[in-house]
Amino acid sequence: MVRIVFRDVAGNAQEINAEPGVSLMVSAKAHGIAGIEAECGGSMVCATCHIYVDEPWFSAIGAAGPIEAEMVEYTRHPRLTSRLSCQILVTEAMDGMEVGVPLSQR
Amino acid sequence: MASLAHTIPPHVKPEQVFEFDIYADPRISDDVQGSYAEALRHAPDIFWSPLNGGHWLVQRHDLIAEVVKNPAVFSAREMQIPRVKNPPLFIPLNLDPPGNVPYRHVLMPKFSPRAVAEMEGKMRAMAAEIVADVADAGTCDFVHDVAARFPVSVFMEVMGLPLEKLHEFRAIADGFFKAHTNEEYQAASQQIAAIFHELIDFRRKAPGEDLISHFITVDFEGRKLSLEEIMAMCTVLFLGGMDTVTNVTAFTFQQLADDPALQSRLAADPALLPQFAEEGLRMFGVIGTPRLVVQDFDAHGIAFRKGDMVLNALWQSGRDPTRIANPDRFDIDRKDMAHLNFSTGPHLCLGHALARAEMRILAEEWLKRVPSFRAIPGAHHGFRMGTVIALKSLPLQWDIA
Ligand code: HEM
Ligand code: FES
Numbered sequence: 275m276v277r278i279v280f281r282d283v284a285g286n287a288q289e290i291n292a293e294p295g296v297s298l299m300v301s302a303k304a305h306g307i308a309g310i311e312a313e314c315g316g317s318m319v320c321a322t323c324h325i326y327v328d329e330p331w332f333s334a335i336g337a338a339g340p341i342e343a344e345m346v347e348y349t350r351h352p353r354l355t356s357r358l359s360c361q362i363l364v365t366e367a368m369d370g371m372e373v374g375v376p377l378s379q380r
Numbered sequence: 381m382a383s384l385a386h387t388i389p390p391h392v393k394p395e396q397v398f399e400f401d402i403y404a405d406p407r408i409s410d411d412v413q414g415s416y417a418e419a420l421r422h423a424p425d426i427f428w429s430p431l432n433g434g435h436w437l438v439q440r441h442d443l444i445a446e447v448v449k450n451p452a453v454f455s456a457r458e459m460q461i462p463r464v465k466n467p468p469l470f471i472p473l474n475l476d477p478p479g480n481v482p483y484r485h486v487l488m489p490k491f492s493p494r495a496v497a498e499m500e501g502k503m504r505a506m507a508a509e510i511v512a513d514v515a516d517a518g519t520c521d522f523v524h525d526v527a528a529r530f531p532v533s534v535f536m537e538v539m540g541l542p543l544e545k546l547h548e549f550r551a552i553a554d555g556f557f558k559a560h561t562n563e564e565y566q567a568a569s570q571q572i573a574a575i576f577h578e579l580i581d582f583r584r585k586a587p588g589e590d591l592i593s594h595f596i597t598v599d600f601e602g603r604k605l606s607l608e609e610i611m612a613m614c615t616v617l618f619l620g621g622m623d624t625v626t627n628v629t630a631f632t633f634q635q636l637a638d639d640p641a642l643q644s645r646l647a648a649d650p651a652l653l654p655q656f657a658e659e660g661l662r663m664f665g666v667i668g669t670p671r672l673v674v675q676d677f678d679a680h681g682i683a684f685r686k687g688d689m690v691l692n693a694l695w696q697s698g699r700d701p702t703r704i705a706n707p708d709r710f711d712i713d714r715k716d717m718a719h720l721n722f723s724t725g726p727h728l729c730l731g732h733a734l735a736r737a738e739m740r741i742l743a744e745e746w747l748k749r750v751p752s753f754r755a756i757p758g759a760h761h762g763f764r765m766g767t768v769i770a771l772k773s774l775p776l777q778w779d780i781a
Binding site: 322 | 445477484489493496497724726732
């Protein structure tokens, strides 16, 4: 299992055991992380699965590709470390990763 | 339209057949979504209705999600039940991935949560004006006078239709959504096409910040969009962007009119309005989205065969008892308001953020002026059903100070 910590804007943290080989969004939804809406179910058309990836993890997993980056631009609260969680495939190497959930997805 | 012949192909098992007329089933009443859920209570999760040319109907939340997320089997390219000879091609609605993706990206900047937030002030002013037109009368037909008017104003703003066209455009939209006969429908369609053509010409000369100007100037994979592409997008925006908001709002207010306690709670605490709008969206889905089976596929004991039509009854997703506790109770405090009334997957409604904002803002401006109201007793509201569900009227009354 891969431990991932989700933090809301107030700093409340929730750790989940994410499943390797599927997207981080799928595990976040399965664990009911508040603020991850994921309305399109991973089709990269809604950007309501937006998260911020803390360093050093952001650099390790890399920035968004061009289409994802464009989707991120349309969110309410984009940052330099923004990613769409449906586009992050969980691997064992992500064990211990911390991510932030934005103030709102829409 | 309804066809009374029964069609049951050999790949459909007898226990999978459930007779239901999506255009005129006698079990449906003014509480359309509630009576729908009741009528299908004992029908299989996926069933074959032999009416209207014969088609599958999917009525469970998770199964609907499976279908709309599998475009290789369930294509969006045809959406008519029964099938027609020359189906129209709306963009991006009838394009399966990856063909739809570049168009979604052309549209996204104007419909993103951020773009919607920027329009909030303008939308609020429009809503306030529409409510002000009826507030002192003490009575109105909420559908005609309020719920149908507001989305038209918002739509014109998004598209960049000059305000002096408001009355003309409102009349055309009204005529279109009320069209009964093929002639009325054709005439209204032509008027709409003419308006968009005129608008495109106008914006070529006088570009602004609006969507049409964006369509004209945007770089689309190294070229400009053709007139046909622009028209195909305008049409889907017209069809999907106004009547839908009107209908969900109308059903939600039909519910609210019977609940004075909720009215006063919402009037006192507008911070509850996003939850109120979402609960309305969950309970009162108005779109069913058809898919065409393009490849034989066996799942959940069903043999889907090439050429079969499948109706995803999205309004059933929010009423799914296997997913939601007491699904037929309107409860703005519930934690889980899961529904697929904006669909999901590659065709997730482009306007979902805009629609939610419209519902919330209109309710807020309404309650500011009319904090307490009721349905006129005994009035028959009337409805339309099919792949779109609509409430025809909602006569309300309230005390004026
Ligand atoms: C409460 C109101 C609304 C509801 C219930 C609704 C529902 C839907 C549904 C169910 C779909 C997907 C159909 C499918 O999967 O085949 C859809 C698509 C779409 N909607 Fe909405 N809609 C609403 C409001 C709006 C608004 C306000 C706009 C824009 C002005 C809009 C624009 C679109 C567009 C362009 C598509 C096509 C997206 C695509 O194919 O990629 N909708 N809508
Ligand atoms: S779930 Fe829709 S973009 Fe990630």
